[in-house]
Amino acid sequence: xxxxxxxxxxxxxxxxxxxxxxxxxxxxxxxxxxxxxxxxxxxxxxxxxxxxxxxxxxxxxxxxxxxxxxxxxxxxxxxxxxxxxxxxxxxxxxxxxxxxxxxxxxxxxxxxxxxxxxxxxxxxxxxxxxxxxxxxxxxxxxxxxxxxxxxxxxxxxxxxxxxxxxxxxxxxxx
Numbered sequence: 001x002x003x004x005x006x007x008x009x010x011x012x013x014x015x016x017x018x019x020x021x022x023x024x025x026x027x028x029x030x031x032x033x034x035x036x037x038x039x040x041x042x043x044x045x046x047x048x049x050x051x052x053x054x055x056x057x058x059x060x061x062x063x064x065x066x067x068x069x070x071x072x073x074x075x076x077x078x079x080x081x082x083x084x085x086x087x088x089x090x091x092x093x094x095x096x097x098x099x100x101x102x103x104x105x106x107x108x109x110x111x112x113x114x115x116x117x118x119x120x121x122x123x124x125x126x127x128x129x130x131x132x133x134x135x136x137x138x139x140x141x142x143x144x145x146x147x148x149x150x151x152x153x154x155x156x157x158x159x160x161x162x163x164x165x166x167x168x169x170x171x172x173x174x
Contacts, residue, residue, distance in 0.1 A: 014087040017080035022121055025077065029125050034134040035066060067144055074118055075148035081114035082156060100164070107160050111153040118149040 031037070039062050046053060046061065053061065089110055091102045122145035130137035 011088065015084040018077070018084045018117070021073075021077040021080040025073065025121060025125055028073070029128055029132075029135070031132055031134045035062070036134065038062070038066065067141075070141055070144045071148035071151075073148070074122055074145035075152035077121060078114045078118040078149035078152045079156065081117040082110050082153065085110035085113045085117075104164075107157065111157060115146070115149055115153060119146060122146060122149075 027033075039058070042062060042065060043058060046058070086107065089106050091099070091106055119142070122142045125145075126137040126139070126142055128137075129135040
């Protein structure tokens, strides 16, 4: 395999998680995954795990489960986009300190681009749902989606900050 074809295949593989995340969102954005339908199959699991629940309480719990799904799903989607951008953005620098600064900037840019991509997907998903019977489209869901994405990116940035600090301690200054 040539370097060029290997490079193309690596780029495709690096973006595959984001493509899969979009595909999952697209599959979930159907009438089959409407609130009425998910309530039908989630309720028996809830009862089996936690016992009986009144219809009024189930309505609240079911709503919270669905919104937590938005938060988690779009948080993971933003991580997939982050991976794609992190592996795509290039760093060209000279010197160790310049490299560290460039890495910080690259991670920050990858996070911002991941958030932008997630916002686009979340908005497109809500627009798509507005045309489907049994589905509702609301800007609140986009806000919940973006909250999940922001939380995920803050966790990534915190992990990277700690990794850089640990590496700085382990590598003696020249």
